[in-house]
Amino acid sequence: MTAETLVQREKPMAQLDDLKQAAMRHVWPNFASRVDLARNDPKFIVSGKGALVWDENGKEYIDAFSAIQTTQIGHGRAEIAEAVLEQMKKLEFYPTVIDYFTLPLVRLAEKMAGIVPGGLERFCFANDGSEAVELALKIAKRYQQVSGHARRYKVISRRWAYHGATMGALSVNGVSAIRAGMEPMVPGVRHVSPAYCYHCELGLSYPACRVACVEEIDRIIAWEGPDTVAAVIVEPVMGAAVGFAAPPREYLPRLRRICDEHGVLLVFDEVSVGFGRTGKWFACQHYDTYPDLMTFAKGVTSGYLPLGGVAVRPEIAGRFIGEHADADFVHGHSFAGHTTSCAAALANIAVMEREGLVDRARKYGAELPNKLRGLTHHPVVGEVRGIGMAFGIEIVKDRETRETLSAELEFTRRVRLRAWELGLICRAEKDIVVLCPPLVMTDEEGERVVKILDQAIGEVAAATL
Ligand code: PLP
DSSP: OOOOHHHHHHHHGHHHHHHHHHHHHOOOOOOOOOHHTTTTOOOOOEEEBTTTEEEEEEEEEEEETTTHTTOTTBBBHHHHHHHHHHHEEEESOOOOOTTOOOOOHHHHHHHTTTTSSEEEEEEEESSSSSHHHHHHHHHHHHHHHTOOOOOEEEEEEEETOOOSOOOHHHHHHHOOHHHHHOOOOOOEEEEEOOGGGGTTOOOOTTTTTTTTHHHHHHHEEEEEEEEEEEEEEOOOOOGGTSOOOOOTHHHHHHHHHHHHHTOOOEEEEEETTTTTTTTTGGGGGTOOOOOOOEEEOOTTTTTTTOOOOEOOHHHTTTTTSSSOOOOOOOOOOOTTOHHHHHHHHHHHHHHHHHHHHHHHHHHHHHHHHHHGGGGSSSEEEEEEEEETTTEEEESSBBTTBBBOGEEEGGGGHHHHHHHHHTEEEEEOOOSSSEEEOOOOHHHHHHHHHHHHHHHHHHHHHHOOO
């Protein structure tokens, strides 16, 4: 089916004014923006193919938001729809609880054991990223408890980390705007400096800093008392909140050693950077460093259906499951590891393998930043960085000092809105324009992304500065 027929098929949907009114009256979107909703102009996405999506009027956009960083294989893949339909016709859903299993879930776990690095070969499933983080933290705490460390309940996390929105995940979240008004949090979390070199909280520069931020984790564990700390949770490459900031290469290996020295479990949250996003199956593979527990979601199904989970080192899982299990882990959600979602995940991974999309992300991800760096002819563009198909464009008032623009200017939000008008969907953090296109985005679409951003940044700069 061509893009044109896709769009035409959607047109009769009509009565759009009624739908827009209903949207404004009855829907409470997640992360609702009062400022943007005040425009009374809800944006509808009605169809998609590859890296492109179309609105209700048939207008085309490049989806460099990847439907909130999920759509690795691109939109509108018939093979996923077929796999889902086939599974639905056979058995839509049966929970994997107690001693009931479903075939797609077992096949998926077996498949993932061959993809996930570091010997993490036992999988406990969830519905999304936040649930996966909750689950990982619960496993870490419980494992410490049954290993004779009942006092180890604290978790070390980092400011600016994004780990989800449910209360446990929110408690380790480091984005203050999403935490605001939700306190008290789950007790026992300590936040430290992120590995965000462009705006280093410690005021240092790499490599002269000797990666002081990771040493802070060592110090806080020592100060809190190692016998009180269950786990450290980090995104191996920090996500959209800081525009995909990769840590210095020594950071994760050193963190692994720190955790081992203190008997603390290491959790990598790969929800947004897993499944090829960074040009390897998992971001931790860039650093040859592997965790005790690893969360995943989003890209596991390319967003076709919700799914998440935790990959667990066998020695840890073995305390709770398997022939030598000697402790209980009582946890579950009705839909965790939904049968049809697992079928979608298997089909998604098959597409990624068949089309070599992880390689595509690595190769094209190395080319596109060179083009995006052309945007630095705008004085407000402080840095363009990228790893795989994940890019951050830092907006600054002063490139030398890295001072940021006044929040009141809403510069990145304006860029997002202007880019939308010009046919590009991107993400706007306070001082960063974030791009994470589907791994299948073509070279031509990539050129268009650069052109649109060039125009949008130029126009917003001219209008606001
Ligand atoms: N962890 C990370 C690193 C994420 O980026 C996200 C979402 O963006 C989450 C957890 C939460 O996932 P979800 O939105 O599926 O609950």
